[in-house]
Amino acid sequence: xxxxxxxxxxxxxxxxxxxxxxxxxxxxxxxxxxxxxxxxxxxxxxxxxxxxxxxxxxxxxxxxxxxxxxxxxxxxxxxxxxxxxxxxxxxxxxxxxxxxxxxxxxxxxxxxxxxxxxxxxxxxxxxxxxxxxxxxxxxxxxxxxxxxxxxxxxxxxxxxxxxxxxxxxxxxxxxxxxxxxxxxxxxxxxxxxxxxxxxxxxxxxxxxxxxxxxxxxxxxxxxxxxxxxxxxxxxxxxxxxxxxxxxxxxxxxxxxxxxxxxxxxxxxxxxxxxxxxxxxxxxxxxxxxxxxxxxxxxxxxxxxxxxxxxxxxxxxxxxxxxxxxxxxxxxxxxxxxxxxxxxxxxxxxxxxxxxxxxxxxxxxxxxxxxxxxxxxxxxxxxxxxxxxxxxxxxxxxxxxx
Amino acid sequence: xxxxxxxxxxxxxxxxxxxxxxxxxxxxxxxxxxxxxxxxxxxxxxxxxxxxxxxxxx
Ligand SMILES: C[S@@+](CC[C@H](N)C(=O)[O-])C[C@H]1O[C@@H](n2cnc3c(N)ncnc32)[C@H](O)[C@@H]1O
Ligand code: SF4
Numbered sequence: 001x002x003x004x005x006x007x008x009x010x011x012x013x014x015x016x017x018x019x020x021x022x023x024x025x026x027x028x029x030x031x032x033x034x035x036x037x038x039x040x041x042x043x044x045x046x047x048x049x050x051x052x053x054x055x056x057x058x059x060x061x062x063x064x065x066x067x068x069x070x071x072x073x074x075x076x077x078x079x080x081x082x083x084x085x086x087x088x089x090x091x092x093x094x095x096x097x098x099x100x101x102x103x104x105x106x107x108x109x110x111x112x113x114x115x116x117x118x119x120x121x122x123x124x125x126x127x128x129x130x131x132x133x134x135x136x137x138x139x140x141x142x143x144x145x146x147x148x149x150x151x152x153x154x155x156x157x158x159x160x161x162x163x164x165x166x167x168x169x170x171x172x173x174x175x176x177x178x179x180x181x182x183x184x185x186x187x188x189x190x191x192x193x194x195x196x197x198x199x200x201x202x203x204x205x206x207x208x209x210x211x212x213x214x215x216x217x218x219x220x221x222x223x224x225x226x227x228x229x230x231x232x233x234x235x236x237x238x239x240x241x242x243x244x245x246x247x248x249x250x251x252x253x254x255x256x257x258x259x260x261x262x263x264x265x266x267x268x269x270x271x272x273x274x275x276x277x278x279x280x281x282x283x284x285x286x287x288x289x290x291x292x293x294x295x296x297x298x299x300x301x302x303x304x305x306x307x308x309x310x311x312x313x314x315x316x317x318x319x320x321x322x323x324x325x326x327x328x329x330x331x332x333x334x335x336x337x338x339x340x341x342x343x344x345x346x347x348x349x350x351x352x353x354x355x356x357x358x359x360x361x362x363x364x365x366x367x368x369x370x371x372x373x374x375x376x377x378x379x380x381x382x383x384x385x386x387x388x389x390x391x392x393x394x395x396x397x398x399x400x401x
Numbered sequence: 402x403x404x405x406x407x408x409x410x411x412x413x414x415x416x417x418x419x420x421x422x423x424x425x426x427x428x429x430x431x432x433x434x435x436x437x438x439x440x441x442x443x444x445x446x447x448x449x450x451x452x453x454x455x456x457x458x459x
Contacts, residue, residue, distance in 0.1 A: 005446065005449055005450060006446050006447060006450045007450060008447070008450045016409065017406075017409070020447065022447070022450065025413055026413065026414055026415055027411050027412060027413045027414070028411075028412050029408055029410070029411050029443060029447065030408070030409040030410035030411075031406060031407070031408060031409065031444075031447070032404075032406055032407045032409055033406075034404040034405065034406030034407070035405070035406025035407060035408065035444055035447070035448075036406070037406070038405070038406050038448060039447060039448065039450075060416055106415055106416065108416060133415060135415050135416060155415040156414065156415040156416070193415070221414075222414065222425075224423040225423075226423070253426065256426055256427075257426065257427065257429075257430060260426075260427040260430075261427075261430075266414070266425055266427065267425070267426065267427060268414075268423035268424055268425050268426070269423065269424065269426050270423045271423075271424070277426055277429070282429045283432075283433050285433060285436075286428075286429060286431075286432070286433050286436050287429065288410065289409070289410055289411065289436045289439075289440070290410070290411065290412065290424065290425070290428040290429065290436070291410055291411070291412035291424050292424050292426060292429065293424070
């Protein structure tokens, strides 16, 4: 992380004040109204509203450029296939125009395999033109030197590496490790904003340390740990086999901290791991200050799929709008996304009396839906597991007559 | 005197992940005092930051 005199790249008003995107260090900073005013931004009609309200727009959106990919990872949440749907270039640009109008700061380009789409760099350049920072996740399997060179356009690029050597094959179902490592080296040669995405499952968990060593050795900027989600090919029996054990769930946060300290590496946990962080009782004010939050769907984040459909999260949620149509995203954002936003107000126990509820938002809705109901507490949360052990569900048996 | 204003939240880095939001949990090690210090430093630096033009229309 580089510190110096920051440069403000973009700013927008919010009910509480506003958000600015900075470079050096690269950050999104929430400011109160007084500081916004001091920086020359204000006042805003949003400030007439005394009650806290959802953000005026997501801070970042996942633009799912395609469901097309030839790799065939066995747990792919997108269920991407070699003939999967692809968003047209025009639709991608239309969506970006809408997101720019809403002052979205970042987009994450994903898929499917975005690197295989011939217009990928045109979309990335267009995002820059309309003032949005494009970021990318890739498997990197077919990355060429020429493509790596063009990846300077991205704010951050992560390559998916779910294990080193044979562990990669065990996790993804094919032998792709050498190609992924090559992609990391090619990218690192042109930019320092390169990291690793690691999907943490029951069977990949023990390989985290080795991948952290790799990240350090290649001087990468971050290791991002993603919880294995029950979506696409990762659902059903696959999730039953790969969902974390209770011990792993309790261990992931201390492990992340240990790795960060020992390897002096930036280690990130995705929002679905929030209950596993909050199980260790960090001060809520501190977690809030550093943006450690649970399910951010329909709050900080939304996804636009190849057919234009907008959802609160890439893994699930009801369709909310057609992201390519002028004004639809904005209208939906004002009043929609109830499936995500209503959880805090309607949470059952133990979430209802948990001091982390407003931050955690009940963990991952997609995991809850796979194990019961969308509106249930996340069954992977250690507190929920303790609560259920003490309060087993009442079984209503039929009277014998 | 009018309030100097406050930094309420900081998330560092950019999220490349096309599925969910990742946050740097390492900062939780720093403790609440360190967060307050970062808030003060960030607001001081921001007041001297280079800004985009025009800044009225945000
Ligand atoms: C679907 S991939 C698309 C980008 C690219 N094809 C790749 O493999 O990196 C986006 C990210 O989601 C991760 N992912 C895939 N299936 C997942 C699952 N069931 N749960 C959590 N993350 C998953 C991948 O490892 C990757 O980091
Ligand atoms: S009890 Fe609910 S709100 Fe609390 S940490 Fe667990 S999932 Fe999150």
